[in-house]
Amino acid sequence: MTAKLTGTSALITGASSGIGAATARELAARGASVALVARRRDRLETLAADIENDGGTALAIEADITDRAQAQAAVEKTIERFGQLDILVNNAGLMLLGPVLGADPEDWTRMISVNLQGLLHTTHAALPHLLKAAEDSPRQVADIVNISSIAGRVAWGGYGVYNLTKFGVNGFTESLRQEVTRRHVRVGVLEPGGVDTELASHNTPEIQSGMTTPFYEQTEVLAPADIADGVAYMVTRPRHTSIAELWIMPTDQA
Ligand code: NDP
Numbered sequence: 001m002t003a004k005l006t007g008t009s010a011l012i013t014g015a016s017s018g019i020g021a022a023t024a025r026e027l028a029a030r031g032a033s034v035a036l037v038a039r040r041r042d043r044l045e046t047l048a049a050d051i052e053n054d055g056g057t058a059l060a061i062e063a064d065i066t067d068r069a070q071a072q073a074a075v076e077k078t079i080e081r082f083g084q085l086d087i088l089v090n091n092a093g094l095m096l097l098g099p100v101l102g103a104d105p106e107d108w109t110r111m112i113s114v115n116l117q118g119l120l121h122t123t124h125a126a127l128p129h130l131l132k133a134a135e136d137s138p139r140q141v142a143d144i145v146n147i148s149s150i151a152g153r154v155a156w157g158g159y160g161v162y163n164l165t166k167f168g169v170n171g172f173t174e175s176l177r178q179e180v181t182r183r184h185v186r187v188g189v190l191e192p193g194g195v196d197t198e199l200a201s202h203n204t205p206e207i208q209s210g211m212t213t214p215f216y217e218q219t220e221v222l223a224p225a226d227i228a229d230g231v232a233y234m235v236t237r238p239r240h241t242s243i244a245e246l247w248i249m250p251t252d253q254a
Contacts, residue, residue, distance in 0.1 A: 014092030018197030
């Protein structure tokens, strides 16, 4: 595989499972030093060891990105270890489904905290370093990839607050793109359809049996590696090319 990211460093949130873990492996295989950020330290350390065994460079950083200080510290640890930050992948997310009527508002707070506030915290902390990399690094470009969802394009009953967060991610991404793109920080959104990960498992058994399990049983969904491939595509374009939006769907999902 072409090592197009040699000499760069990437921070991936939600790297302890699913799409984030696959993205970390993919970017590391292409030569990036990767900072792995999530709450489950054991998972991060196992992944970091795997990446290093494969010849890559990885740093496990335990952090809850809903806490602004922890998100900031994660970025600072990345800079301390790797000296620069070229790529931020805002991937950490939570999907708690169900009707608005009778919902536990605490579930909404948790989703808004991770999917929106967490993304804002890491972006705010990382942006000065990304702008610096776009000026000073040999690549002369830096990247933010925000993992949104098909749920950032289409709303469905029972997905209300998840839809709210992902529509919000899309709006914020495009606004930030316009703010910094001429300084060569590329900002893009990647919207996956169904991917085989732990995402749906955080719902109640009733929600899972009614809303998510039938979908996953009836649809040939994507693998996390399919999304990692999309992230790698976005961050390895020539300097003059910015992928503002990438919508990756299972062929089987209408
Ligand atoms: P997973 O549940 O496998 O991964 C979610 C990741 O987010 C975990 O690594 C988790 O780590 C991390 N995370 C959750 N809360 C926090 C927090 N407070 N601080 C830091 N990290 C946190 O699901 P996916 O891989 O599927 O999800 C990744 C992204 O992809 C999400 O944004 C999701 O919305 C999006 N997506 C997924 C789709 C799918 O079908 N799977 C479809 C469309 C979009 P830990 O628990 O260790 O903190």
